[in-house]
Amino acid sequence: MKVALLCIGSELTVGAISETNSNILSSKLEKYGHEIETIIIVPDDLAVISAQIQYLCEHYDYIFVSGGLGNTFDDITREAVSNFTKLPLKKNLDLPEKMAYTISDAQVFSNKVGLAPGMIVDFNDKKIILLPGVPAEFDYLLDEILEKLFLEKISNLYVYFYHLLLRFERSVEKELPDELLNDYEVFLTILGLDSEVLLILRTDSEKKAKYWDKRLRKIFKDCLYYAGTTRSNFETEICKILKMKGQTLSVAESCTGGLLSSRLAVIPGVSSVYLGTIVTYSIDSKKKLCGFSGNTVSPEAALSIAKASKDFFDSDWAIGVVCYAGPEGDNVGQSYISIVGDKTYSFEKAFKGGRNFILKRVSSFALANFLEVISKR
Structure with missing residues (x-):
């Protein structure tokens, strides 16, 4: 089965927001043994949308369409699909204005996160799946729709x-x-x-x-x-191990400014093992909170803030993170990680790329090394 994704929205084509629904769809399709072969992004233009739907229906079996199902003048996905398939729109939902209309004979899925419903439209042995562009709504509706589309087909996968x-x-x-x-x-x-x-x-x-x-x-x-049979990540497995051992973790961040901690905070039940974070972004904060006045991007700095966090929160473990995030300087991307527990562990690595990319990589590097340490203790 060939799968394509059509993302609709002028806010995407002009770069006002980033397209993220392809990540959501691709990760969920893995469970069913499928992957996205083509991703197309188009503006809110009726002719362009209709042309792309026609092209995708000629070459793919499942066409997921994201966006354009709202209630404003530029939400025209329903009209584009109706024009192409020759299936009329009909008013059959108790929703505001345009959102009350669905494609004739489409399977309709209620949206409990927002308002715009999802739809599966059967057309010439192809499936056109309409979903809201808002990621939270797209994500919510996708589970039910994928189960409807593929569950019977994965019994032997x-x-x-x-x-x-x-x-x-x-x-x-x-x-x-x-x-x-x-x-x-x-x-x-x-x-x-x-x-x-x-x-x-x-x-x-x-x-x-x-x-x-x-x-x-x-x-x-x-x-x-x-x-x-499902994916995992560093932070989920860290939480599992700490719970199993009855241990706690605190964090001290400089360059990452809370990024590492935010990854821990989204894990359900993490409050039983994660105690808190000290963010020592400036030179003065390192002096005041940690008593450190040396080179602020060094193994010594990472160790100093990790120890300060461990002492403040009285945790079993602490992670300290410092780096040069750039974009200017001679050592952009250089990072130092210190992990303090029953003993001290130090790691360093230089990353290349833009500022946001470096910060994400540094937070992953810190979590990965902490996971390795506690897995072997």
Whole structure:
């Protein structure tokens, strides 16, 4: 089955906001053994939208359409789909104005996060799936719609995820046996992420699924921090391990300004293990809060703020993070991580890229190394 995504909105084409629904859709499609083959972004223009829907229906089986289902003059996705399919709009919902109209004979899905409903339109053996552009609404409706579309088709599909800590794609590929790489019944994906590699194995053979799951767990046992039928991440596994050990964590951040802590804060139940964060962004704050007056981007600075956080929150563990985020200077991207627990662990790495990219990579690097430390204790 070939899948495409059409994202509609002039706010996307002029760069006013970033397109994120493709990330949501691609991550959820993995469960069903599918991936997006094409992503197209178009403005709020009736002729352009209609032309792209026609093109996608000629080349793809499932066309997901995001955006243009609101109540303003430029929300014209319904009209574009109706014009192309020749299926009339009909008023059959108790919703304001334009949102009360749906495509004739479409399956309609109620939106409990917002107002605009989702729809599945059957057209010439193709499925056109209409979803609101607001990411929270898109995400909410997508679960029910994907289950409706694909659940009966995945009864014999086996999908496994393997998260490999602090590894690189090429080194992982070299460890994969030729037997697996040449197995036509197994589809394998290798994704290089921040401070980790994600392996995704798909097969419709239960025997092959069990065989390769056992083999991969053994091959990568030294760096495998999670394996299962759903994805995970550093912060989720950190929370699990700390809960299991009855231990707590605090954080001290400088350059990342709370980014690392925000990743922990979104994990349900993290309050039982995560105590809080000290943000020592300025030189003065490091002096006042931590008593540190040396080189503010150094192993010593990372250690000083980590110790201050551990003492202040009386936590079992503390992470200290400092770096040069740039964009100017001779050492842009240089980062230092200190982890303080029963003993002290220090890590450093230089990252390349823009400021936002560096900060994200540094926070991942810190979490990855902390996960490795507590996994081995």
